[in-house]
Amino acid sequence: MTRVLPALFLLAVASAAHAEITPAELDRAASALQPRVIEWRRDFHRHPELANREFRTSARVAEHLRSLGLEVRTGIAHTGVAAVIEGGRPGPTILLRADMDGLPVTERTDVPFRSVATGEFRGQTVGVMHACGHDGHMAILMGAAEILVRMRDRLPGRILLVFQPAEEGAPDGERGGAPLMIEEGLLDIAKPEAAFGLHLMSSLNTGTIGLRAGPFMAGSDFFQITVTGRQSHGSRPWNSVDPVVVASEIVGALQTIVSRELDITKQPAVITVGAFRAGVRHNIIPQSAELLGTIRTFSPEMRAQVIDRIGALATGIAAAHGATAEFTTAPHPNPVLVNDPSLTARVLPSLEAVVGRDNVRTTTLQTVAEDFAHIAQAVPSVYYFVGITPKGQDPATAPDNHADLFYVDEDGIAVGLRSLLHVAVDYLSTRASEQTTKGN
Ligand SMILES: [Zn+2]
Ligand SMILES: [Zn+2]
Incomplete structure (x- = not known):
């Protein structure tokens, strides 16, 4: 008892000085920032760029991170961007990742911010579209960064923000994506003990999240x-x-x-x-x-x-x-994307708090691949899907990711932002308090 009492006293003093970041506070901040997140997403959507050619895109990302006062690393694996948010309290390091590339797809949706961009793919001029939702991923991570920087005095630990090029594969004869970022020292910028990423998915309705512990994507x-x-x-x-x-x-x-x-x-x-x-x-x-x-x-x-x-x-x-x-x-294949089982169990309550227990689904094994798998090979990770097919529409009939009619219900982007904030802050807070308890 005599050992525990001073520890409790110190904790009480510490929490009075640094009130915990609450889930409600994160939700309020996310909904206040939502209009700007949507603006960013639409801007990216209007200006998609192909793998390893994300020049304008990465400049926008870097500019935003600099505006938050962060020291920004650019040009990792061609166009990759990374920055670290240093929390004001001690705690572990985590990695949050978004991908940046568009696809050689000519958009056929009628959204007002439709892409008419073109690019060169295998020697041909092709339409370019954010047909896989990476525009949303970037906007979500930029939003999360802004909110977490504002709360950084009370944030335990640090967050390595990663904006990754060429998830869909580098052009012929080039290398790129997550493996090249790792080779070029991404994980030395700050050594993460856990990594998180998400994907907007047409196969799920807005308001639902899908994931699987263990092997998840092929x-x-x-x-x-x-x-x-x-x-x-x-x-x-x-x-x-x-x-x-x-x-x-x-x-x-x-x-x-x-x-x-x-x-x-x-x-x-x-x-x-x-x-x-x-x-x-x-x-x-x-x-x-x-x-x-x-x-x-x-x-x-x-x-x-x-x-x-x-x-x-x-x-x-x-x-x-x-x-x-x-x-x-081919060399450098995508490995299986494995969600660390104990880490998955740990973040599940955070996801359930965002969309409700019944709306977090265990998905089937996914035969699509995702190069976040390289990060998950190096760092225990959790990757999850966020639904973006409007409620009331059968996701089975919705245009797939990569389709020219691929459509993102922007309410799903709000779910993405809240979920990433909850996962990150809950993880850092619980791990930091475990470390404090151990330290005493
Ligand atoms: Zn894709
Ligand atoms: Zn994708």
């Missing part, structure tokens, strides 16, 4: 198979080794990996051939054929098994026909 690998045969006149196939027929057989055989070889009671997996390129003319059997595809898996073991089997089937089938097949996967 690891993704790009693969390419080049089949080389022998070219001949289309009228004399016996003089050829036809790579179109061989590659077709490979495409068919790849379907048996998931259905016949993987133990799908453990996890699902996906193998998709999305491009089949061969030939130029109806009566020429070409020299080669090329298959491009994607692999989605939820464990390193299953990933290794799939890669091994694709290689074996492709080369074996080609050899049986007297052709050759070269199978390659």
Whole structure:
């Protein structure tokens, strides 16, 4: 008892001097700032930029963070921006992340701030659109930064704010995104013990949040198979080794990996051939054929098994026909995005406080990939989805993320802002008080 009493006394003195930041206070600040957050989001929406080309975007972000009095690091992994909010009280360090890139999509919505921007993608001029909600992610994190800076005297610990380029993948021949930011020292700016990120998702209604503890979003690998045969006149196939027929057989055989070889009671997996390129003319059997595809898996073991089997089937089938097949996967694949189970359990009450217990859903495994997975590999993390399909509309019929009609209900952005504030402040406060208790 004698040991506890001075500790309690000190705590009482400390909290009188530094009142805790309350959830109600965060909500009030978020709703007061909401009009400006929406303004920022619409500005980004009107001016989307492609991966590794987020020049105007990152300048806007940096300008805002500087206006808050923060020391801003720019040019990380091309256009990445980072800054640290130093709290006035001792506590741990956390990381909050937003992504910044738009997509090569020509917008077809009729919102007044519709994008008419264009950019260059694979040598072609294309429409550019924030069709994945990254405009909202940036606006949310800028809003959270502003609110947390205002409360910083009472904030325990520090927050590393990360605005990341090229989440959707760097242009051909370039690197980018979360792995490059980490390589360029992102996690040395301040060493976080936990990281949080969110994604606006059309598959959920506004007012709902979705997430999953453990493996959540798939690891993704790009693969390419080049089949080389022998070219001949289309009228004399016996003089050829036809790579179109061989590659077709490979495409068919790849379907048996998931259905016949993987133990799908453990996890699902996906193998998709999305491009089949061969030939130029109806009566020429070409020299080669090329298959491009994607692999989605939820464990390193299953990933290794799939890669091994694709290689074996492709080369074996080609050899049986007297052709050759070269199978390659791209370096730097997205790993599985794993939500740290105990961290997920810890932040769940914060999310429930924002949208209500019934509105925090456990999602199915998501076969889409997300490069926040690289951060989650380095730091225990929680990543979650925030619904943006208007209430009353069936999310199953809403245009998907990446669609040209993708639409964000801006009430969902308010949920995003409140949830990020609650998660960050609750985490810092509870961890700081644990550390204080331990210290005594
Ligand atoms: Zn996307
Ligand atoms: Zn996205």
